[in-house]
Amino acid sequence: MISEDSLTRDFKKILLICFGGIGDVILFYPVINVLRDLYPRSKIIFVVEPRCKNIAEKNPYVNQVITFDLKNKPELKDYVNFIKQLRQENLDLAVSIGRSPLVPVLLFLSGAKHRVGYATNPLKFLYSKAVPLNPNQYAGKMYFDLLKGVGIDADILSPVPVIKVPDNEKKWADQWFADKNLVSQGLQKIIMIHPGASNISKQKNIIKTWDPEKWSKLINQLLMKNIKVILAGGPDDSEDIQKIKNNLIDQNNNFIDAYGQTKSLEQLAALIQKSDMLVCVDSAPLNMAVGVGTPLVAIFGPTNENKILPKDNKFKAVRINLDCTPCLWEKRQNTCEALTCLTNLDVNTVLETVLRQLEVTAKVKC
Numbered sequence: 001m002i003s004e005d006s007l008t009r010d011f012k013k014i015l016l017i018c019f020g021g022i023g024d025v026i027l028f029y030p031v032i033n034v035l036r037d038l039y040p041r042s043k044i045i046f047v048v049e050p051r052c053k054n055i056a057e058k059n060p061y062v063n064q065v066i067t068f069d070l071k072n073k074p075e076l077k078d079y080v081n082f083i084k085q086l087r088q089e090n091l092d093l094a095v096s097i098g099r100s101p102l103v104p105v106l107l108f109l110s111g112a113k114h115r116v117g118y119a120t121n122p123l124k125f126l127y128s129k130a131v132p133l134n135p136n137q138y139a140g141k142m143y144f145d146l147l148k149g150v151g152i153d154a155d156i157l158s159p160v161p162v163i164k165v166p167d168n169e170k171k172w173a174d175q176w177f178a179d180k181n182l183v184s185q186g187l188q189k190i191i192m193i194h195p196g197a198s199n200i201s202k203q204k205n206i207i208k209t210w211d212p213e214k215w216s217k218l219i220n221q222l223l224m225k226n227i228k229v230i231l232a233g234g235p236d237d238s239e240d241i242q243k244i245k246n247n248l249i250d251q252n253n254n255f256i257d258a259y260g261q262t263k264s265l266e267q268l269a270a271l272i273q274k275s276d277m278l279v280c281v282d283s284a285p286l287n288m289a290v291g292v293g294t295p296l297v298a299i300f301g302p303t304n305e306n307k308i309l310p311k312d313n314k315f316k317a318v319r320i321n322l323d324c325t326p327c328l329w330e331k332r333q334n335t336c337e338a339l340t341c342l343t344n345l346d347v348n349t350v351l352e353t354v355l356r357q358l359e360v361t362a363k364v365k366c
Contacts, residue, residue, distance in 0.1 A: 160312075
């Protein structure tokens with residue numbers, strides 16, 4: 001799995017940088033796990049954006065989390081203080097995702113003896129090891145390839161993240177299910193619907209979710225088929241959640257409103273884990289479902305599902321194929337006004353995909 005050269009190294013302090021959203025941090029988990037297995041006595045320092053601090057701190061293999069608000073246009077003094085903080089650690093190894101020229105500069109200025117990043121970077125000469133970048137693959141594998149810069153054969157290991165939900169949160173979820181009389185039995189299944197995406201995405205005109213009216217119609221159809229539906233969402237989703245609830249025709253015992261009842265990402269992950277399926281969009285809950293192993297159906301519009309979902313029959317993407325899709329990150333940095341890839345995706349197509357996926361996953365369990 002690792003080269004002789006890697007075995008001879010003594011990385012006492014390892015810096016890992018993952019500037020991105022919660023989903024990116026979850027996808028980066030396998031890199032952390034492998035490095036911890038190989039260097040059990042090393043101090044692992046994880047740098048993330050402030051919005052990801054909580055999820056980063058929950059990784060048991062990380063010794064210290066540092067936040068740096070790269071998205072909020074930091075001033076020169078902010079960079080200077082950040083670099084000073086890194087240099088005080090006397091780093092042996094620094095690894096970072098990202099293709100910005102800023103990445104190799106930060107790694108170089110950190111003072112780390114070994115510096116690993118992608119070879120496509122115009123300042124790759126600042127790395128001690130530049131790794132080939134293949135962006136046309138599962139994003140978890142793309143991040144995992146960085147391990148090759150440490151002499152680790154990443155191709156023989158799984159890049160799919162695994163999230164271990166804390167026992168206390170599992171017990172909380174068990175009690176929550178019991179309080180709601182939620183029991184998955186026979187043909188009556190429990191599906192969680194999480195329609196949301198972050199405000200940051202919306203502010204940047206990166207739209208990846210469905211119209212609330214369509215979510216309402218999907219939930220109504222599921223309820224009529226005697227499927228229990230849990231509706232969940234984050235703080236950024238309040239307006240859409242209310243619109244969805246306003247359009248529900250039959251809020252009988254099969255509908256359970258979970259909005260505002262999860263107080264942490266761990267509690268959300270625990271509820272996802274107990275559900276038979278998650279239906280969502282390209283967002284952090286998708287990566288949570290993958291991490292806890294819950295079957296899912298994810299609605300995709302402008303983004304490429306092959307880069308977001310690992311190859312596993314439990315995880316299914318639903319989309320309409322257009323000449324212009326996928327476009328986000330492939331051809332443009334925000335979504336178009338038409339959003340035909342989402343507006344033309346009808347409720348029946350998603351419903352049929354969900355029902356088929358329930359059958360597929362039921363057979364796998366048997």
